[in-house]
Amino acid sequence: MQFSGRRRKVITSPQVELYGQALQFYGQPPLENMSLSEFESFAVDRLKLLKTIENLGVSYVKLSDDYKRKLDNESRNLNFPYRPDAVPDDRKSQVGPSEYEKRRKDHISHFILRLAYCQTEDLRRWFIQQEVDLFRYRFNGLQPKQKVEFLHKNNLQYDTISVEEKKTLQDKLVNSSHNVSGITVEDQDFYKVPFQDALDLVRTRKVYLKAGYVYIPHQDIVAIVLNDFRTRLSKALALTARSLPAVHSDERLQPLLNHLSHAYVGQDYSIQKNVGKISLEQIDSLSVKSFPLCMRQLHQALRDSHHLRHGGRMQYGLFLKGIGLSLEQALQFWRSEFIRGKVDADKFDKAYAYGIRHMFGKEGKRADYTPYSCMKVILSNLPSQGDHHGCPFRHSDPELLKQKLQFYKVSPSGISQILELVKGMHYQLACQKYFELTHSIEEASFSLNHPNQYFIESQRVLGGGKDIKREVGTPQRSQENSAARGSTADREAAAAANAAKDLPEMTEDLDSFFQDA
């Protein structure tokens, strides 16, 4: 160690070099050896974090205070980085892992999950969505100086516009977004970015667009960065998929990776359990007793106008498949209804039957489509004029929703509870409340995230309930849970001896976590 004058040479440990930045694009994969149990626990923890992000994203506005607070908590509990201003080799506040260790965990777990989630289009889409949301939350937490540093380190070069141009465009720039004032225009640099690189801003019309370029103040460069992150991750996943066979040949990893990707899906109701157990005559009464509001609405619209548009046919048709309708029954069902309307039998066979067979995986690329989850119904394919699909709690006018609930004989106090939840954007909770009110139970024993789940639970309640069995299983599992969260050292010691045994325990934890969630 040498001292020259007043200046001390600061020795940077290798740790600072490797994880010097709070946030990264995950461009470089980790290059180190690690134990199998650490591998597993990192992956599982990150999956829990991503699952939390998914759930929070539906119940709260992203980046609202509640959202950030809950995500902070979860990150802390799972030992992921949550304070971007912490310095890597800071040793002061240490109870538990250091910032360096947290960043290392973040880095490694991301790459492990890439292996598990690169295999199909659906998995990739889900993984990318949650990672983008996680990135957004973290980038949002950076200080302005850190943001600039991040941009430079990651080669995002966009041109700024001249002062004259800023002056000419001032009014338009100010009117294009909430957080751009006259002062912003004067003080900050504005970047000209091709619109293809800023799709989120274009989509929501939160930016000034001229001749194919968006004009973005420095403070808003986030959306661009996110887009870049998304693109890079998407390409990386495609590459990862190609090297998967090599990874799968390692028998230690394959079971875990399969289990990780299956855990996300959980119950997707794609495997038809009760095919043919439902008869077509039952559907009308089932729609009143056991269908969630979205499907009841679609069924009603179908009966009323003897027709449904494409979005409605998909959402309702797949739901029916999920509750156990066979292809033949489905064809008969749709055909008999459409014939009552303006469609004759011939036209039905030519134009609509193909679509139904497609749903069952009997046409085209033979993909067996899965019934839509609540998330999908709420977020994608917005209904427009003439449509009846979507989530009524999300897409219906509150007044119309109220009328509909009154018509369906929900009590006034129940209706106001539901409307409160809708106001707070808790659409799935609102639907759950609807379930509780229409089945006259105090509290639903499940957390609603899928219309077919609603149906199954409803049938269960109406049929006398098999809930008891489930209850008994849970306490045992939560004990195992807390045992598994012991100290890292313990785990590492046990790892060598118990590698094979740990795996099923860990994966059981995973299952129970996702089912009870």
Added chain:
Amino acid sequence: MPSSGYDAACLPDLLPLYYRRLFPFAQYHRWLNYGGVQKNYFQNREFSFTLKDDIYVRYQSFSTQTELEKEMLKMNPYKIDVGAIYSHRPNQHNTVKSGTFQALEKELVFDIDMTDYDDVRSCCSAAEICSKCWTLMTIAVHILDRALRDDFGFQHLLWVYSGRRGVHCWVCDEAARKLSVAARSAVAEYLSLVKGGDETVKKVVLTDPLHPFIRESLAVVERYFPQYALHEQEILSRKESVDKVLALVPEDILFLFQCCIYEGNKAVIRSLCLQATAKKGQHFEKEIMLQYCYPRLDVNVSKGVNHLLKSPFSVHPKTGRISVPMDLEELDTFDPLAVPTIRSATVLNARVVCCEKENEKDAAERRKIRDYKRTSLAKYVKYFDQFLDGLALSWKGELLKKSDLEKDF
């Protein structure tokens, strides 16, 4: 509303004439070939045909203009759709390894359909159109054309009358053809202001500040609103339509109106509606105008790279009208009901040819020149030519660049 005297039974006889004599194959190929800048662009393009008896065939593709002509004459399609440019020839897609046959590029397209406006037009519904509600299409074209050019920087837009109840837009710029699904969806959403299905009463909600795009669009709507909504659609004339308008007005302002309505004073209502001293942040009069007039586009049509859309110059089998390109200079006088039909085009052509036969000079020579020049289709093909000339300038640059690279002088 049926076009008088049209019967689909004439199609088997008239379509062959149409394809043999009138369909502008040369221009069509010139368009879809895009100057030959990219290899196999035309060959890898998917077409789909709807034949007699509703037989639908996909994944049609052709190597040359001649092959396209021959096949169309042979198959006599009732309806022609144009799809994407794929990685391989669509008609060989079954021989390609699963997963590698992919849609790569396509024009960015928009489809505006009059049925989507049924809740705000009183003169017609479903597939019917008339001169009163056609204004909605005029407004839509003005707004979208401006936005696609000024905001997005696109230059080569082809607007086409669908033949029945709407218009299509084909954005042919190279940048547009290369857009991803996400980008297309983003463009479509940027252009969307009317949101919600049957269950939603208030479909347009504006908040401060008003984005320049909304201001520009409003300027167009305001130009047409008084004549269209008040005179032609008469939205304030009958109780039911007034009620519909009032359903869009905020509660507190509504109270003011109630008094006036029960006095039956139309002029007062009108002026209150349109020039209300809106509280800061309240834009209900703008929202009403937009809900009644702003273009309603189907995002799903624009999103998909592989989406198939009705081809320009194809015949609409239900009306017999030809999907003609629209000259925007004459947009305000465009009359969809006066567009050439397959009957008028072929019959007119036959008459002219008959007359010319009598002056026997160079009949064969003249027949070589496409007969559309003598028919009502002429001006539409001419306009299409102009459009293609503009487009050609863009690929001339590309070809020069390419030959420079290859040092090909």
